[in-house]
Amino acid sequence: MAKDIGTSPDEVQFRFRDDEPVDHGTVTVDACCDQTNATAVRIEPGDDARLLLPFLDRLALVEVNFPSFGDGRGYSAARILREAGYTGELRAVGQVLIDQLSHMRRCGFDSFAPDKRLDEDDAARAFATWVNVYQRAADRRATIADKRHEA
Amino acid sequence: MYKYDQYDQAMVDARVEEFRDQARRRLEGKLTEDQFKPLRLMNGLYLQLHAYMLRVAIPYGTLNARQMEALADIAEKYDRGYGHFTTRQNIQYNWIKLEDAADILADLSKVEMHAIQTSGNCIRNISADHFAGAAADEVVDPRPYAELMRQWSSFHPEFTYLPRKFKIAVIGSETDRAAMRLHDIGIRIVKRDGEVGAQFYAGGGMGRTPMIAPLIRDFVPLDQLITYAEACLRVYNRYGRRDNKYKARIKILVHELGAAEYTRQVEEEFAHMLSVGVEPPLEELARIAAHFELPEPLRRPGPRAGTPLTPERIKNIGVPGQARDGGFEAWALNNTHPHRHPDYVSAVISLKPAGGIPGDATSEQMRVVAKLARHYSFDELRVMHTQNLLLPHVAIADLPALWQALDAAGLGSPNMDTIEDIIACPGLDYCSLANARSIPLAQRISERFAASGRTEVVGELKLKISGCINACGHHHAGHIGILGVDKKGKENFQLSLGGSEAEDVSLAKITGPGFDEDGVIAAVEKVTDVYLATRADGERFLDTYRRIGMEPFKEALYG
Ligand code: HEM
Numbered sequence: 001m002a003k004d005i006g007t008s009p010d011e012v013q014f015r016f017r018d019d020e021p022v023d024h025g026t027v028t029v030d031a032c033c034d035q036t037n038a039t040a041v042r043i044e045p046g047d048d049a050r051l052l053l054p055f056l057d058r059l060a061l062v063e064v065n066f067p068s069f070g071d072g073r074g075y076s077a078a079r080i081l082r083e084a085g086y087t088g089e090l091r092a093v094g095q096v097l098i099d100q101l102s103h104m105r106r107c108g109f110d111s112f113a114p115d116k117r118l119d120e121d122d123a124a125r126a127f128a129t130w131v132n133v134y135q136r137a138a139d140r141r142a143t144i145a146d147k148r149h150e151a
Numbered sequence: 152m153y154k155y156d157q158y159d160q161a162m163v164d165a166r167v168e169e170f171r172d173q174a175r176r177r178l179e180g181k182l183t184e185d186q187f188k189p190l191r192l193m194n195g196l197y198l199q200l201h202a203y204m205l206r207v208a209i210p211y212g213t214l215n216a217r218q219m220e221a222l223a224d225i226a227e228k229y230d231r232g233y234g235h236f237t238t239r240q241n242i243q244y245n246w247i248k249l250e251d252a253a254d255i256l257a258d259l260s261k262v263e264m265h266a267i268q269t270s271g272n273c274i275r276n277i278s279a280d281h282f283a284g285a286a287a288d289e290v291v292d293p294r295p296y297a298e299l300m301r302q303w304s305s306f307h308p309e310f311t312y313l314p315r316k317f318k319i320a321v322i323g324s325e326t327d328r329a330a331m332r333l334h335d336i337g338i339r340i341v342k343r344d345g346e347v348g349a350q351f352y353a354g355g356g357m358g359r360t361p362m363i364a365p366l367i368r369d370f371v372p373l374d375q376l377i378t379y380a381e382a383c384l385r386v387y388n389r390y391g392r393r394d395n396k397y398k399a400r401i402k403i404l405v406h407e408l409g410a411a412e413y414t415r416q417v418e419e420e421f422a423h424m425l426s427v428g429v430e431p432p433l434e435e436l437a438r439i440a441a442h443f444e445l446p447e448p449l450r451r452p453g454p455r456a457g458t459p460l461t462p463e464r465i466k467n468i469g470v471p472g473q474a475r476d477g478g479f480e481a482w483a484l485n486n487t488h489p490h491r492h493p494d495y496v497s498a499v500i501s502l503k504p505a506g507g508i509p510g511d512a513t514s515e516q517m518r519v520v521a522k523l524a525r526h527y528s529f530d531e532l533r534v535m536h537t538q539n540l541l542l543p544h545v546a547i548a549d550l551p552a553l554w555q556a557l558d559a560a561g562l563g564s565p566n567m568d569t570i571e572d573i574i575a576c577p578g579l580d581y582c583s584l585a586n587a588r589s590i591p592l593a594q595r596i597s598e599r600f601a602a603s604g605r606t607e608v609v610g611e612l613k614l615k616i617s618g619c620i621n622a623c624g625h626h627h628a629g630h631i632g633i634l635g636v637d638k639k640g641k642e643n644f645q646l647s648l649g650g651s652e653a654e655d656v657s658l659a660k661i662t663g664p665g666f667d668e669d670g671v672i673a674a675v676e677k678v679t680d681v682y683l684a685t686r687a688d689g690e691r692f693l694d695t696y697r698r699i700g701m702e703p704f705k706e707a708l709y710g
């Protein structure tokens with residue numbers, strides 16, 4: 001059994017789900033592929049999220065680590081999982097900052113465990129930044145183009 | 152021209168508020184400078200040698216008179232009364248205060264403009280052929296596709312923290328007037344058996360490792376355009392190098408994987424993306440395209456498109472016997488481009504007066520140009536990647552009057568694509584990364600050639616100057632390129648020959664050891680001597696170089 005890593009539910013500052021959070025640590029992508037019973041996994045920037053696709057049914061939590069906020073690979077990892085039908089918790093951890101929240105949400109993240117707690121008011125404003133959106137993404141919101149042509 | 156609807160306006164307004172909030176949090180100490188930096192960069196705010204610089208987006212280089220006037224007002228209100236037009240069809244202000252930035256963005260939003268993604272590791276403002284919608288040789292107007300991509304790339308949730316900046320150019324002719332293959336992605340809109348689609352090139356760029364983008368797909372159907380671009384970006388976002396910022400551009404990924412392997416990965420991602428459904432409805436493209444319809448008088452061009460103006464034809468323009476300065480004829484010959492309508496031309500407004508700063512325009516000049524656009528060009532203006540402006544649709548009969556007004560404002564130089572039409576980066580006068588001053592060098596060269604009357608004799612010769620290896624001044628793509636280097640604490644200039652950013656794209660080669668400032672000016676003259684002595688009929692400098700090779704030039708320089 002690989003050593004537990006990852007964040008605990010207490011460290012989660014924002015969560016947009018109603019189910020019970022997973023109460024144990026995550027394993028690495030390698031460990032997840034090797035062992036059959038892991039239900040929580042942690043993706044590092046260099047990991048290929050697609051390696052997890054065969055195991056999506058059994059996963060309840062995927063943490064995507066942002067060791068540095070300027071490394072945007074985690075956004076692609078999140079969307080790839082959602083595009084493949086993953087419905088469990090998708091948690092952004094690490095250097096998760098106010099100005100990244102709205103984009104992360106659009107890429108399919110539904111929980112956030114920033115390594116430094118964020119100001120609640122600033123965060124609320126950030127989540128609400130975009131009343132409308134230009135692109136189709138994992139949040140499946142109707143885009144501006146959809147609205148322009150819906151009638 | 153494209154016009155915002157309520158949604159576009161709301162997006163830009165939301166961005167202004169978001170930035171105001173970010174600036175507030177920075178001032179309150181909630182954001183460190185490190186955290187704030189990418190945010191201000193994504194709003195076009197750079198820290199330079201002396202002050203902040205603000206880069207304002209001019210999507211695909213198209214704007215109207217009111218927008219140009221707003222740019223003039225900003226230059227006056229917040230800067231020193233001038234602005235600098237850039238090689239990616241944007242405008243930069245060099246003396247901006249951080250405290251004013253949000254107000255400037257708010258002023259811009261009132262005229263449907265913004266500074267979104269003009270900097271930072273994201274998809275930058277999209278550039279296009281400056282003669283789009285007007286050129287006689289155009290197959291398809293590229294701007295609707297560029298606008299579609301502008302919307303797609305604005306605030307893209309997945310591609311805001313790419314390994315490095317990402318520049319896209321779109322053209323719609325065989326002729327390349329946008330340095331398309333020197334972009335991260337270059338797109339040519341083509342027509343095949345009546346069907347319109349897009350050719351994709353990926354992995355071009357300048358900088359310290361210049362590369363010409365290879366073709367990665369010959370035809371992407373229009374209803375898959377965004378999907379294909381999204382696949383290109385995703386592969387880059389996931390696998391572009393992040394360990395070394397000098398190796399982080401997509402050109403390095405494409406080079407290291409090989410074009411075939413990169414393409415294979417894109418195609419795989421593309422097939423997957425098609426099943427996800429990210430493409431906007433095709434009606435959206437039709438909606439956008441309707442904004443770019445030609446003004447009514449230009450719609451029925453008759454049997455033939457325009458051809459280049461000849462001296463004969465220029466003599467007969469306007470009222471017979473009308474007083475006209477000798478300068479008009481040279482200007483009309485050099486600075487006009489054939490239009491799809493035979494009675495019209497596109498008229499280039501040079502921002503390269505001999506001895507001037509390439510690309511600079513004063514507020515006063517911007518207002519003159521705006522007024523002329525209203526009078527003579529259906530309220531439309533363009534910024535060229537050569538750091539000039541142009542009026543896309545001018546009736547040939549109006550040219551004398553237009554020229555007089557331009558000449559009076561110091562905007563009548565007849566030097567498009569000549570050695571005076573120099574592209575130069577900001578260099579040591581503004582930029583903290585510079586090794587050498589590019590602007591004074593450009594000024595001295597243009598002055599020298601103008602004074603000796605050689606400009607006209609030499610004809611088309613594209614000279615490009617960068618103050619350091621970052622190549623903001625496109626020196627790799629110059630018929631003659633000059634690169635500023637540091638030689639034991641002294642400014643030194645490397646000369647290179649044979650580059651081109653056009654459809655005959657090539658990278659320039661270094662001639663040999665560098666020169667000091669006086670030396671490099673003399674070297675440019677020697678190089679043109681060789682050309683003049685050996686050119687065959689109708690050959691441009693570049694053609695002669697390609698025919699005779701580097702040796703004769705080396706001989707003249709170092710022999
Ligand atoms: C503060 C200093 C700098 C100034 C004033 C500056 C200025 C410019 C300007 C005016 C352009 C045309 C930009 C546009 O309109 O979008 C440009 C493009 C470019 N800049 Fe800079 N730049 C600076 C720093 C850098 C740095 C740090 C790099 C690279 C490390 C760089 C590399 C380039 C390249 C490679 C291009 C165009 C060619 C390409 O896309 O490959 N510049 N720069």
Ligand code: SF4
Nearest residue numbers: 576582585618619623
């Ligand atoms: S080429 Fe170098 S000196 Fe010139 S603007 Fe770019 S970074 Fe500065």
